[in-house]
Amino acid sequence: MSLETTQADPTPPKPNQHIREYLNYYLKLAHAPNYAVFLNGPWGIGKTYLVKQILADHFGEKKNDYAYISLYGLTSTDQIDEALLVAAYPVLGNKSIKVAGRLGRSVAKRVGLDPELKAADFLRKDTNRLYVFDDLERCEMPVNQVLGYINEFVEHDGCKVLIVGNEAEIDGSLDYRKRREKLIGKTLLVQSTFEEAFHHFVSFVDDPETKEFTKAKAVDIAAVFRQSGLDNLRILQQTLWDFERLYRATAKTYKSNDAAMTCILRLFFALSFEIKAGRLDQSDLASRMEGLVAAMARLEKKDVELTALQVAESRYPEIELGNPILSDQLLINVLVQGIVDESDISRSLAHSPFFVRPEDEPAWRTIWFGLERTEEQFSRAVSELEKQFLERVFSITGLILHVMGIRLWLSDLGVLKKTRPEVVQEGRKYIDDLRASGRLEPVPVSRSDDFRHSAYDGLGIQEASTADYKELFNYLKVARHRATEDRFPSQSVELLKEMEIDPYLFLRRLCVTNSEDNIYCRVPILAAIDPEVFVDRMLAQSPSHQRTIMSAFTQRYDHGQLERDLPTEKPWLASIREKLLARTASMSAIGRFRTQKLIEWHVSPFLDSEVTE
Numbered sequence: 001m002s003l004e005t006t007q008a009d010p011t012p013p014k015p016n017q018h019i020r021e022y023l024n025y026y027l028k029l030a031h032a033p034n035y036a037v038f039l040n041g042p043w044g045i046g047k048t049y050l051v052k053q054i055l056a057d058h059f060g061e062k063k064n065d066y067a068y069i070s071l072y073g074l075t076s077t078d079q080i081d082e083a084l085l086v087a088a089y090p091v092l093g094n095k096s097i098k099v100a101g102r103l104g105r106s107v108a109k110r111v112g113l114d115p116e117l118k119a120a121d122f123l124r125k126d127t128n129r130l131y132v133f134d135d136l137e138r139c140e141m142p143v144n145q146v147l148g149y150i151n152e153f154v155e156h157d158g159c160k161v162l163i164v165g166n167e168a169e170i171d172g173s174l175d176y177r178k179r180r181e182k183l184i185g186k187t188l189l190v191q192s193t194f195e196e197a198f199h200h201f202v203s204f205v206d207d208p209e210t211k212e213f214t215k216a217k218a219v220d221i222a223a224v225f226r227q228s229g230l231d232n233l234r235i236l237q238q239t240l241w242d243f244e245r246l247y248r249a250t251a252k253t254y255k256s257n258d259a260a261m262t263c264i265l266r267l268f269f270a271l272s273f274e275i276k277a278g279r280l281d282q283s284d285l286a287s288r289m290e291g292l293v294a295a296m297a298r299l300e301k302k303d304v305e306l307t308a309l310q311v312a313e314s315r316y317p318e319i320e321l322g323n324p325i326l327s328d329q330l331l332i333n334v335l336v337q338g339i340v341d342e343s344d345i346s347r348s349l350a351h352s353p354f355f356v357r358p359e360d361e362p363a364w365r366t367i368w369f370g371l372e373r374t375e376e377q378f379s380r381a382v383s384e385l386e387k388q389f390l391e392r393v394f395s396i397t398g399l400i401l402h403v404m405g406i407r408l409w410l411s412d413l414g415v416l417k418k419t420r421p422e423v424v425q426e427g428r429k430y431i432d433d434l435r436a437s438g439r440l441e442p443v444p445v446s447r448s449d450d451f452r453h454s455a456y457d458g459l460g461i462q463e464a465s466t467a468d469y470k471e472l473f474n475y476l477k478v479a480r481h482r483a484t485e486d487r488f489p490s491q492s493v494e495l496l497k498e499m500e501i502d503p504y505l506f507l508r509r510l511c512v513t514n515s516e517d518n519i520y521c522r523v524p525i526l527a528a529i530d531p532e533v534f535v536d537r538m539l540a541q542s543p544s545h546q547r548t549i550m551s552a553f554t555q556r557y558d559h560g561q562l563e564r565d566l567p568t569e570k571p572w573l574a575s576i577r578e579k580l581l582a583r584t585a586s587m588s589a590i591g592r593f594r595t596q597k598l599i600e601w602h603v604s605p606f607l608d609s610e611v612t613e
Contacts, residue, residue, distance in 0.1 A: 015191040016050055022188060023054055023162070027130060032158030035185025036150065039164045044232030046197050047164050047190045048134055055132070064088075066130040071139035077149050084131075129159060136165030143170055147179045154183060192231035194222055201237045209255070210247040214240065217265055224266055227316050228273040239272040246334055249342045250349070260354035263325055268334075270319050274312045275335050282336045284309050287454070288321065288328050325352040327458030348458060363388065364402050367410070368459055382415055392430065395439045397480065398456025400431070404472045405462035420468050427472045431479045435486070442484035444519075488528035495525060500537055503548040511555035521556070524568045531575040535583065543594060550602040557606045570607070577603045 019039065026037055041047045052068075059065050069083040131153055139146050153159040163184065170176065198218060205211040214221065225236055246268065247255075255261055274280040288309060306314075313321045327348045333339040349355055353369055358377050366373055366381035373381070385403065394400050404427045410416035411423050418426070434440040453473045454464035463469040499506035508517035510526070526534075538549050553573070556562075562570055577599055584592040 015193040015196075019050065019188045019190065020054055020057075022186065024058065026186075027058055027160065029160070033160060033185065034154060034158070036154050036161035036163050036183050038167075038184045038187045039162065039190055040167045040187055041190030042166050042168060042231065044230075044234035045190055045192050046233040049197065049200070049233065050190060050193070051132060051134070051162065051164055055130075065128070066132060068132040068134070070134045071141075071146065072135040073138065073140055075140040077141075077145070080146075080149060130162060131159055132162045132164065134164040136163055137167070137169040138165075144175055144179050147176075147183050151179070151183045192233065194225055194233070194236070197233045197236065198222070201233075201240050205240060205244050207244055207248045210244045213247060213255075213261065213265075214243070217262060220262060220266055221269055224269045224273070224316065224319070228270070228277070229315065230273060230277055232277070235273060235276045238276060239269055242272060242334060243268055245340045246345065249340050250345050251342070254346070254349045254355065257354055260325065260349070260352070263323065263354070266316075266319050267321065267323050267326060268331075270312075270316045270321060271331060272335055280308055280312055282332055284312075285332050285335070286328055288331070288460075322460075324458050325349065325354065328455065329458070351458065364399065364406055365459070367406050368402070368462070382410065386416075389426075389430065392433055392437075392439075395434055395441065397441050397476070400434075400476060401453070401461050401473065402456055402459070404476075405464060405469050408466065408468055409462040424468050424471060428475050431472075431476050435479050435483050438483075438486075440479060440483040442487055443480050484523070488523075488525050491520075492525055492528040495520070496529065496533065496537060499549060500541070503541065503545040507548055507552040507555065510552045522561070522565050524566045526566075527568045527572045529572070531572060531579055535576060535579045539580075539583065539595075546594070546598060550598045553602045553606065562606050573603060574607055577607065 023037065026033065039047055039051065055066060055068065067084055067087040069080070069087055071080070074080055074083065131150075133146075133150060136143065136146065150161055150163065153161050167187075195218075198221065202211055202214055205214065221236075243265065246264075247261075250261075271280065271285070275285075284307075309321060313319075325348070327344075330341075330344050330348050333341065333344065351365070353372050356365075358366060358373060363381040363384040366377055367385060370378045370381075385406070388394065389403060389407070394403055404423075407416060407418075407423045407427070408420060411418055411420050416423070431440065453470070454461050461469070495506065495509060498509065505517060507513075508515050509520050510518070512518055512521045538546060541549060557566070562573070580595055580599055580603075584595050587595060
C-alpha cells in the first residue's frame with residue numbers, strides 16, 4: 001500500500017494559528033526581546049477580539065501580568081500614561097473619576113498613591129509584563145511620536161510590547177519606516193476567522209428564536225459574508241444585531257415559512273454589508289425597485305455604466321438585491337434610520353409572492369409579478385385591470401402611476417392592443433375625469449409634492465424611465481396642483497371662520513411656525529377670499545385681534561414669499577389696502593389712525609417695490 005493511502009490528510013491550520021504560536025513563543029522568552037510585535041489588519045477584521053482571546057488563554061486570571069490600552073483618540077503621552085495607570089489601577093477607570101495631570105487627593109488615597117505626582121511617576125515597567133497598545137492608527141498624536149514613546153518600553157525598560165493596528169491607514173513616510181524598523185521585530189497579519197467569530201457573536205443574541213434561526217443559517221450567512229469581500233467581523237456583528245431586531249418583530253405566521261425567511265436573511269445581510277461598508281446609501285435603497293424594473297431593458301444595451309446597486313448585485317450571484325419581499329422604505333427604516341415597525345414588516349411580507357394568494361391579489365400587482373404567475377392568472381388580471389381603468393376605480397396617486405406604467409408596458413408586449421400614444425392619451429383623459437369628479441388627490445397643502453415618480457407600495461413603476469411615462473407623470477402632477485386650487489374656495493371659507501373664532505390660529509395657518517397648524521404657509525389661499533368680505537370680518541374684530549390678523553401678513557411675506565411663492569396674492573393684498581383706506585374715511589380719529597398704522601406696518605412694505613427688493 002502506498003504512503004499516500006496510509007497517511008491521513010493533514011488537518012489544515014486554523015486561521016491565525018501562526019499568531020497564537022508566535023505570541024506564545026514571544027511571551028515565554030526568558031530575556032528581554034528588545035523588539036515589539038505588530039499585529040496588522042484592516043478595521044473590523046477581529047484584531048482586538050483575537051488579542052483578548054490570546055491574553056485570556058495565556059494569562060488566565062493574572063490580569064496584572066499585562067496592561068492593555070487603546071490609543072484611540074489619545075492626544076498626548078500624558079494621556080497614554082494615564083491610560084496605563086488606569087489599566088494598573090482599575091478603580092481609576094470609574095466613570096465618576098477623571099484622571100488628568102496630577103491625581104486628585106481622594107482618588108490617590110483610595111489606591112495609596114501620592115497625589116502630587118503625575119501618572120508617569122507610578123508606571124511600573126516590568127520586564128515580565130506585557131504591554132498592549134491597540135488602535136495605533138486611531139491615535140491623535142503623530143505616529144512617530146507614539147512609536148518613540150513605545151520604544152522607551154522596549155529599548156530602555158526591556159518590556160514585551162504588542163502593537164495592534166491597521167498599517168494601511170498609517171502614512172508610510174521615510175521617518176515612519178525608520179522608526180518602525182528600529183522598534184518592530186515581527187509583523188503578523190491577522191486573518192478573518194468567520195466561523196469562530198460568528199459563533200461568538202451569535203452567543204450574544206438575546207432573542208432565542210433569532211439565535212436558533214441564525215445558527216441554522218450559518219452556511220448562508222458565511223456565503224454572503226465571503227461574497228461581500230469585506231472580511232470585516234465588526235460589520236458582521238452589527239448586522240447580526242440589526243437582523244435580531246427585524247426577526248424578533250416578525251410575526252410567527254411568516255417565520256414558519258423557512259424559504260421566505262431564508263430569502264429575507266440573505267437579502268438583509270447583503271444589503272447591510274453594502275450599507276455599512278459605504279458602498280450603498282439610502283438613495284440606492286430608495287431606488288432599488290426602479291433598478292429591478294429597468295434591469296431587463298439594460299440587458300439589451302452594451303457599454304452601459306453600472307449603478308452602485310448593480311455593482312453590489314454582481315458580488316452576490318445568488319441574491320436578487322431588488323427582491324421586493326422587504327420594501328425599500330422598510331429597509332431604509334431598519335438599516336439607515338434604526339426604526340423597526342412590526343406593522344411595516346407584516347405589510348411588506350403580506351404582499352410578497354411568498355404569502356400572497358393570487359386570488360386575493362390586486363390585478364395590477366399580479367401583472368407586475370407576471371413572470372411568477374400562470375398565463376391564466378396573468379390574462380385574468382389584465383382583463384380585470386382594463387375593466388377597473390374604464391370604471392375609473394383608481395384614485396390613489398401611486399396606484400394611478402402604476403397603472404399608467406403597466407399599460408405602457410402591456411402595449412409594448414402587444415397584450416394591450418393600443419399604441420403608446422393612445423395609451424398616453426387615455427391616461428390623460430383618466431386624470432381629467434378624476435379631477436372633474438373631484439376624486440383626484442390634491443397635493444397636500446403643507447408641501448409642494450408628496451410622491452415619487454418611479455416607485456409606490458414597495459414596487460418600482462414599469463416604464464418609469466421612458467418619455468411617455470414622464471409625460472403622464474408631469475400631467476398628473478399639474479392636475480393634482482390644480483385639484484388643490486379647486487379646493488381653495490371652500491377652504492378659504494373655513495379659514496375665515498377660524499379667523500373670527502381664533503385669530504392666532506388664523507396666523508398659524510398662514511405662517512411658518514413650530515406648529516402643525518401652518519398648512520397654508522406656502523399656498524396662495526388668500527387669493528381665493530373676497531377682499532370685501534375679509535375687510536368686513538377683520539374690522540369686526542377687537543383692536544388686539546385686528547393686530548394679530550394683520551401681523552400674519554408680515555410673518556407670511558417677510559422673507560420674499562410674496563414674490564417667490566405667492567405672487568397671485570399680491571393683487572389681493574393691494575385690494576385689501578385699497579379697501580381699508582377707503583373705510584378709514586368713515587372711522588373715528590383713533591380708528592382711522594389704528595387702521596392706517598396696520599396698513600403701514602403689515603401691508604404696504606410688501607407692495608412697495610423698493611422695499612420688497
